Amino acid sequence: MAREIQSNELPQGETLHLFADPLYCYHTDHVEDLVTLDMIENTRKHLFKSQQFSNVGGYQSSHLVGQDDKHGDWSKLYAHVEEHMRKYLEQNGCRYPDVKMKGSGLWINVNGRGHYNKPHNHVGTSFSGIFYVQVPKHSGGLYFMRGSQQNGHIEMMCSQPEYGPLFEIMPSAGDLFLFPSELVHGVYPNYSKSDRISVSFNINIVGWAY
Ligand SMILES: [Fe+2]
Numbered sequence: 001m002a003r004e005i006q007s008n009e010l011p012q013g014e015t016l017h018l019f020a021d022p023l024y025c026y027h028t029d030h031v032e033d034l035v036t037l038d039m040i041e042n043t044r045k046h047l048f049k050s051q052q053f054s055n056v057g058g059y060q061s062s063h064l065v066g067q068d069d070k071h072g073d074w075s076k077l078y079a080h081v082e083e084h085m086r087k088y089l090e091q092n093g094c095r096y097p098d099v100k101m102k103g104s105g106l107w108i109n110v111n112g113r114g115h116y117n118k119p120h121n122h123v124g125t126s127f128s129g130i131f132y133v134q135v136p137k138h139s140g141g142l143y144f145m146r147g148s149q150q151n152g153h154i155e156m157m158c159s160q161p162e163y164g165p166l167f168e169i170m171p172s173a174g175d176l177f178l179f180p181s182e183l184v185h186g187v188y189p190n191y192s193k194s195d196r197i198s199v200s201f202n203i204n205i206v207g208w209a210y
Pocket of ligand 1: 120
């Protein structure tokens with residue numbers, strides 16, 4: 001929805017920050033209630049070979065995880081995501097947050113020392129997310145890139161963090177992040193000796209008729 005106001009409603013003699021990107025975060029201390037290391041290992045060792053997308057090194061499963069009973073019970077994670085997707089939509093002023101949503105791919109990332117994910121997005125789906133299962137110290141942060149074109153002067157000389165170019169987050173195990181699929185993001189290299197493990201997914205809002 002476009003914002004339309006009269007010029008005399010604008011803050012006078014002050015800067016208005018025009019646009020924003022909605023990022024949602026929710027932390028749980030009960031990772032194992034949603035995803036277990038056995039589920040990760042089962043997928044990695046018995047179900048899907050590693051694929052190559054944005055990952056440089058490490059293991060990235062097929063996006064078909066959870067679509068068959070033999071993949072284990074991913075329903076608790078999906079219910080967790082759906083609960084928070086509804087809150088996220090509601091908080092962002094969605095007029096109909098009680099929409100139907102459908103998972104559009106769920107995959108596992110296991111990144112060892114030196115492995116990372118190049119900047120990318122997930123266009124073609126509505127929303128994307130990441131759930132962190134295991135995050136050793138110094139195993140690499142998540143970053144989001146400002147969507148619009150960069151202005152070098154504002155970015156580097158004006159100390160305004162909201163003008164990017166990057167918003168960097170050091171995650172913890174149990175963090176869930178939700179964001180619009182077109183938002184470009186990536187992951188810094190894992191500098192620890194242990195694996196960083198996350199589950200990524202896309203969500204589509206279905207049943208809309210424009
Ligand atoms: Fe991604």
